[in-house]
Amino acid sequence: xxxxxxxxxxxxxxxxxxxxxxxxxxxxxxxxxxxxxxxxxxxxxxxxxxxxxxxxxxxxxxxxxxxxxxxxxxxxxxxxxxxxxxxxxxxxxxxx
Amino acid sequence: xxxxxxxxxxxxxxxxxxxxxxxxxxxxxxxxxxxxxxxxxxxxxxxxxxxxxxxxxxxxxxxxxxxxxxxxxxxxxxxxxxxxxxxxxxxxxxxxxxxxxxxxxxxxxxxxxxxxxxxxxxxxxxxxxxxxxxxxxxxxxxxxxxxxxxxxxxxxxxxxxxxxxxxxxxxxxxxxxxxxxxxxxxxxxxxxxxxxxxxxxxxxxxxxxxxxxxxxxxxxxxxxxxxxxxxxxxxxxxxxxxxxxxxxxxxxxxxxxxxxxxxxxxxxxxxxxxxxxxxxxxxxxxxxxxxxxxxxxxxxxxxxxxxxxxxxxxxxxxxxxxxxxxxxxxxxxxxxxxxxxxxxxxxxxxxxxxxxxxxxxxxxxxxxxxxxxxxxxxxxxxxxxxxxxxxxxxxxxxxxxxxxxxxxxxxxxxxxxxxxxxxxxxxxxxxxxxxxxxxxxxxxxxxxxxxxxxxxxxxxxxxxxxxx
Numbered sequence: 001x002x003x004x005x006x007x008x009x010x011x012x013x014x015x016x017x018x019x020x021x022x023x024x025x026x027x028x029x030x031x032x033x034x035x036x037x038x039x040x041x042x043x044x045x046x047x048x049x050x051x052x053x054x055x056x057x058x059x060x061x062x063x064x065x066x067x068x069x070x071x072x073x074x075x076x077x078x079x080x081x082x083x084x085x086x087x088x089x090x091x092x093x094x095x096x
Numbered sequence: 097x098x099x100x101x102x103x104x105x106x107x108x109x110x111x112x113x114x115x116x117x118x119x120x121x122x123x124x125x126x127x128x129x130x131x132x133x134x135x136x137x138x139x140x141x142x143x144x145x146x147x148x149x150x151x152x153x154x155x156x157x158x159x160x161x162x163x164x165x166x167x168x169x170x171x172x173x174x175x176x177x178x179x180x181x182x183x184x185x186x187x188x189x190x191x192x193x194x195x196x197x198x199x200x201x202x203x204x205x206x207x208x209x210x211x212x213x214x215x216x217x218x219x220x221x222x223x224x225x226x227x228x229x230x231x232x233x234x235x236x237x238x239x240x241x242x243x244x245x246x247x248x249x250x251x252x253x254x255x256x257x258x259x260x261x262x263x264x265x266x267x268x269x270x271x272x273x274x275x276x277x278x279x280x281x282x283x284x285x286x287x288x289x290x291x292x293x294x295x296x297x298x299x300x301x302x303x304x305x306x307x308x309x310x311x312x313x314x315x316x317x318x319x320x321x322x323x324x325x326x327x328x329x330x331x332x333x334x335x336x337x338x339x340x341x342x343x344x345x346x347x348x349x350x351x352x353x354x355x356x357x358x359x360x361x362x363x364x365x366x367x368x369x370x371x372x373x374x375x376x377x378x379x380x381x382x383x384x385x386x387x388x389x390x391x392x393x394x395x396x397x398x399x400x401x402x403x404x405x406x407x408x409x410x411x412x413x414x415x416x417x418x419x420x421x422x423x424x425x426x427x428x429x430x431x432x433x434x435x436x437x438x439x440x441x442x443x444x445x446x447x448x449x450x451x452x453x454x455x456x457x458x459x460x461x462x463x464x465x466x467x468x469x470x471x472x473x474x475x476x477x478x479x480x481x482x483x484x485x486x487x488x489x490x491x492x493x494x495x496x497x498x499x500x501x502x503x504x505x506x507x508x509x510x511x512x513x514x515x516x517x518x519x520x521x522x523x524x525x526x527x528x529x530x531x532x533x534x535x536x537x538x539x540x541x542x543x544x545x546x547x548x549x550x551x552x553x554x555x556x557x558x559x560x561x562x563x564x
Binding site (some may be wrong): 009010011012013015016018037038039042047070072074075078079082 | 106107110113114116117118134181217219221228233243244245248328
């Protein structure tokens with residue numbers, strides 16, 4: 001999947017997550033900024049999950065900003081996928 | 097793509113949440129702080145009839161809360177909707193009026209002091225689209241740990257949490273419903289008593305314009321007494337809700353205890369004059385029964401109401417009147433029964449037979465005459481209620497009259513009531529005026545009939561109830 005533009009998905013509603021993605025030049029790697037209301041307990045799990053999902057999609061160069069309001073893993077994956085599709089122009093959605 | 101997209105239900109939920117979020121952002125840009133009300137209900141669907149009612153109720157409470165706390169700054173701008181993410185209300189608060197932080201403190205106070213605050217989620221978004229957070233976390237509905245830990249770790253099965261929440265919401269709604277019912281019905285009990293005494297002129301009875309056959313009480317004695325009785329109707333209502341089981345025969349002593357308190361309050365308010373003893377007996381039973389009906393059947397039904405009064409007082413005459421021995425310490429009611437038998441069973445007899453005078457005479461009379469009790473105003477009150485009183489007087493074996501004046505006078509009073517009613521229905525009030533004059537000068541006061549008029553009025557008010 002080729003990322004083209006900045007895009008986001010999700011919300012600040014409770015049990016949801018707002019994820020923003022931004023394409024990066026090749027070789028820059030993944031920059032992941034994570035904020036979560038359950039940072040201390042679940043921050044690492046969350047980060048691992050994001051990496052796994054990006055691995056699966058073969059995305060290596062990206063900036064991801066995550067603001068988590070206690071979302072469960074399936075929600076996080078779904079939000080990430082939507083943000084990426086929007087960035088790639090594969091799905092209509094919101095841009096910042 | 098690989099399959100990280102969740103099932104369609106969750107997808108539609110996520111879509112709805114995102115739309116909500118974007119709508120909020122758009123509103124915030126127009127100079128509003130946006131407060132959103134929603135429920136923290138896990139599982140699907142996110143809303144049902146119960147949650148819809150609950151959110152409507154919380155909405156009302158929260159609007160009241162906002163108005164009380166930021167008087168004038170909240171103009172009742174709001175948007176209510178239901179989507180896949182459940183019930184939701186957005187409140188739009190002009191940013192000029194209040195700081196978002198202050199608003200957040202208010203919403204937290206509302207959540208904290210609300211019995212179901214853990215289910216209620218109030219978010220504040222400021223005009224820059226920033227979600228205002230206090231850093232505090234809500235406690236789990238099941239245990240006292242922070243809710244989002246329990247959710248992340250699935251400490252409690254989702255279905256368990258959902259069930260517990262829905263049950264708590266139902267119980268809350270039911271309590272609220274009964275609270276409102278009891279308030280409405282007790283106001284009607286009071287209204288019935290007030291209307292009765294206000295009706296003027298009446299034969300021998302205290303009314304607005306006259307003390308009738310009485311010299312020890314007047315209109316204000318009645319107002320004082322009714323005011324003193326007012327709080328007890330709510331007590332009777334709660335008794336009907338809290339009653340365990342269905343055995344009506346055991347509950348009478350409890351109602352009596354409240355009745356005795358009411359008598360004490362009456363005597364204190366009237367300086368020891370008996371204005372309402374019979375009315376207290378009948379209206380206490382009526383209030384209890386009306387609430388019992390609405391509690392059990394969810395809707396008021398006159399027939400079941402009368403049946404309840406009957407069940408409550410079953411065996412009362414046998415127990416309380418038949419066993420009385422002649423002596424000096426008898427009440428009027430007891431003495432009357434001893435002298436006149438069932439004809440002298442008074443309010444007890446009326447109750448034990450399921451209010452026949454009200455149910456079989458007054459109510460059908462009102463129905464046939466197409467009288468609209470709700471339409472009573474100061475001008476038409478006499479025209480509407482005087483015939484009802486006459487109807488009651490024409491059939492009621494009023495022990496107030498029987499006890500003081502004997503059987504002959506009672507029969508004459510009934511006869512005079514019949515003819516006064518007939519004349520009145522032809523548009524002539526002469527006979528009625530003569531009856532008033534006769535009762536006043538002969539000191540005949542049909543207080544028992546007045547009490548039954550109050551019960552009839554109460555019953556009519558109850559029938560208008562929409563059971564909300």
